[in-house]
Amino acid sequence: MKRLLGFSSLVFVLVLCAFLAPAQAKDDVIKIGFNLEITGDIPKVGEASKFAAEMLKEDINSKGGLEVGGKKYKVEFVYEDNEAKAESAVNAALKLIEQDKVVAIVGPNSSKQAVPAGGTCNDNETPMVSPWSTNPNTTKDRPWVFRAAFLDPFQAPVAANFAAKKFGAKKTAVIYDVSNDYSKGLAEDFKAYWEKKQGAGTVVAYESHGTKDQDFSAQLTKIVAAKPDFIFIPDNYNQVALIAKQAHDLGWKGPFMGSDAWGSAELMPLCGKDCVGQYFSTHYAAAGATGATKEFIDRYIKKYGYEPDDVAALTWDSVRLVLQAVKEAGKVSDKPKEERKLIRDALAKIPEFDGITGKMKFVGNGDPSKCAVIVQISEDGKFVFNESVCPE
Amino acid sequence: METLLQNIINALQWGSFYALIALGYSLVYGVLLLINFAHGDVFMVGAYISFFVATWFLGSSQALVLTTGNLYTLVAVAASIMTIAADAILERLNERQSRQARGLKCLLVFAVAFAAFRYLLGEGSTGLGLSPALTFALTIPLTMIMTAAVGVTLERVAYKPLRRKGANRLYVVITALMCGLILEHGNLALFGAARKKFPDLLEKTVYTVGTVSVTNLKFMVIFAALAVFVLLQFVVTRTKMGMAMRASSWDKYAIPLMGIPLDTVIIFTFVLGSGMAGLAGMLFAISYPVLDAYMGALVGWKAFIAAVVGGIGDIRGAFVGGFILGFIEIGVAAFLPSSYRDLFAFSILLIIMAIKPTGLFGTARTTKI
Numbered sequence: 001m002k003r004l005l006g007f008s009s010l011v012f013v014l015v016l017c018a019f020l021a022p023a024q025a026k027d028d029v030i031k032i033g034f035n036l037e038i039t040g041d042i043p044k045v046g047e048a049s050k051f052a053a054e055m056l057k058e059d060i061n062s063k064g065g066l067e068v069g070g071k072k073y074k075v076e077f078v079y080e081d082n083e084a085k086a087e088s089a090v091n092a093a094l095k096l097i098e099q100d101k102v103v104a105i106v107g108p109n110s111s112k113q114a115v116p117a118g119g120t121c122n123d124n125e126t127p128m129v130s131p132w133s134t135n136p137n138t139t140k141d142r143p144w145v146f147r148a149a150f151l152d153p154f155q156a157p158v159a160a161n162f163a164a165k166k167f168g169a170k171k172t173a174v175i176y177d178v179s180n181d182y183s184k185g186l187a188e189d190f191k192a193y194w195e196k197k198q199g200a201g202t203v204v205a206y207e208s209h210g211t212k213d214q215d216f217s218a219q220l221t222k223i224v225a226a227k228p229d230f231i232f233i234p235d236n237y238n239q240v241a242l243i244a245k246q247a248h249d250l251g252w253k254g255p256f257m258g259s260d261a262w263g264s265a266e267l268m269p270l271c272g273k274d275c276v277g278q279y280f281s282t283h284y285a286a287a288g289a290t291g292a293t294k295e296f297i298d299r300y301i302k303k304y305g306y307e308p309d310d311v312a313a314l315t316w317d318s319v320r321l322v323l324q325a326v327k328e329a330g331k332v333s334d335k336p337k338e339e340r341k342l343i344r345d346a347l348a349k350i351p352e353f354d355g356i357t358g359k360m361k362f363v364g365n366g367d368p369s370k371c372a373v374i375v376q377i378s379e380d381g382k383f384v385f386n387e388s389v390c391p392e
Numbered sequence: 393m394e395t396l397l398q399n400i401i402n403a404l405q406w407g408s409f410y411a412l413i414a415l416g417y418s419l420v421y422g423v424l425l426l427i428n429f430a431h432g433d434v435f436m437v438g439a440y441i442s443f444f445v446a447t448w449f450l451g452s453s454q455a456l457v458l459t460t461g462n463l464y465t466l467v468a469v470a471a472s473i474m475t476i477a478a479d480a481i482l483e484r485l486n487e488r489q490s491r492q493a494r495g496l497k498c499l500l501v502f503a504v505a506f507a508a509f510r511y512l513l514g515e516g517s518t519g520l521g522l523s524p525a526l527t528f529a530l531t532i533p534l535t536m537i538m539t540a541a542v543g544v545t546l547e548r549v550a551y552k553p554l555r556r557k558g559a560n561r562l563y564v565v566i567t568a569l570m571c572g573l574i575l576e577h578g579n580l581a582l583f584g585a586a587r588k589k590f591p592d593l594l595e596k597t598v599y600t601v602g603t604v605s606v607t608n609l610k611f612m613v614i615f616a617a618l619a620v621f622v623l624l625q626f627v628v629t630r631t632k633m634g635m636a637m638r639a640s641s642w643d644k645y646a647i648p649l650m651g652i653p654l655d656t657v658i659i660f661t662f663v664l665g666s667g668m669a670g671l672a673g674m675l676f677a678i679s680y681p682v683l684d685a686y687m688g689a690l691v692g693w694k695a696f697i698a699a700v701v702g703g704i705g706d707i708r709g710a711f712v713g714g715f716i717l718g719f720i721e722i723g724v725a726a727f728l729p730s731s732y733r734d735l736f737a738f739s740i741l742l743i744i745m746a747i748k749p750t751g752l753f754g755t756a757r758t759t760k761i
Binding site: 038039040041043044046047178207208209210212214215217218219221222224225238241242245248249250251266269270272 | 395398399403585587589598607609681686687691723730731733734
């Protein structure tokens, strides 16, 4: 018993030391935090983000670091797992800000996490860039929060117009995740736009489900019975796989239309032939890319063995955006608080950014104005470019 | 009308899963008065086992990519589970074996299992390349046996020591909760967070009559649930072992005095319950082919509630409760706004409980002091 007590107190002291160890401020390091979905519902998203960031870090550090005001600074990335949960994303952001003393945060990716984490970062005056979040609330009235993706109010009309034209559709049905900010917001935008265009009552079924649900047969029975021209599924890829399969089981033969959350490298391994031939709107198309985008894709494939999805590309752009801000600030403060302010001000001043996911124009609210692409899923599981839609 | 018919079929399929899992809760509770909260995760482990067995038989390349460290951990864990389960069963068959003989047997089983798993899961292993139908036929019994081994191991490692020390039932329930979390996070640690796609084993056929569509899979799931019900009802009411199970649930202190080996009854119960969870896991993986570490948690809790509503400890109760929950969930989603599904489903169950607190088939027990 005594031995056990001694041992456990030793462990306790060690753990305490680990927690209390002062985050050593090395003066020639720029520390950026990542708030990612490494475990939980959408692990592939977190993985892609992390892989892209690691690649960029190696690029910079192998050249001796980032040059700001005539001095080279190494970059250090701290990854924190938010388990794809809203509350964990807030905790991860707080940990990065208070314990790790990072000067900027990239992520979370999904709006479900990015909306609450954005609030935390804004309150703590730390610049945050979300690569993938498309819900307007992420950056709304938050001067410290930025993003690299387009917004749902833009994406919804893109998807609606494309489907109306491609499928000659008059009636539509929607199934979405009611507990996911992203899915719910996009479904609402889509419904409002469709009814404005096609008249009231043209959204013949509007069904929802929960994040952990695996059976959608009741909702899909309703949808199939309402006979829409296509089904809009603004859902995460893992649920898309189950929904598409179950819809086919229930005798559905028409097309689906998807949103950017489909665009994960894990969609096709999970969904298989049920998703072949379907269309979705997204941020970039890997097949047929040119220039810097192609270079990124080739290097990513070489390093990690699979084609980078849009999250990887958007993370790449987000980190570069942050680093450009660090550079344009012209000096680096060794006090995290001051450095955060420098970065935010520089970020807000960037008018246009040439990313691998396209040109982004910032109009002052942290949201870029950029083009969306529609891709079709080919027989061999590739996302093939179909058309590009730019904001008017 | 046709929508109604379609939804009845949907509900029968969904309810079948609840029924199959609820049964495991009910069996264990019936014998031990223990709520085995790890049962939902045993179901998840069953789904994963069926995934590995099926991909190996099929010889498909997508099986698993493991680092060497993880591979050996997995092999060691799997071999230990088989050894502990084998030891538990052998001990019941022959109680008089010497310590040395027992140790030797364990060592032997462990060595064989370790070598076998190492061979099956290792890098050079390409699988057998069998036809999907044959794979399906072989995967069912193997999954059931291996999941049963996991259940027996849990009992042996986690519950039995507490029972021996006469711990209060509350502590055993907490232990069960912890075991469930260990299974979930052990899975995460070994296989990572990426989901697994269960291979297509059966050629799917969609039969459409009017606007009602049924797949052969749905028929199979419903049929399996009914067959399991008939089988278990037979085992519990018509066999000697079933009588021993019912007797243990009646009075577990008097049972050993009558010369009935309580430990054997308990192990048999875990084999039955976990085996059925394995079957449910496999059928679930075929019907909803996206596997992740948390898939068992929510379904498990709901199935537990189904078992309580049906009257925990009673097999008919578990089945009826499972199907009631399936029907309510599908019915609410079908005729009311689907966002309110769980709200309405559980409100209805709450009303049932308020009217009959012991569940539909349960009988009130008096606790002797």
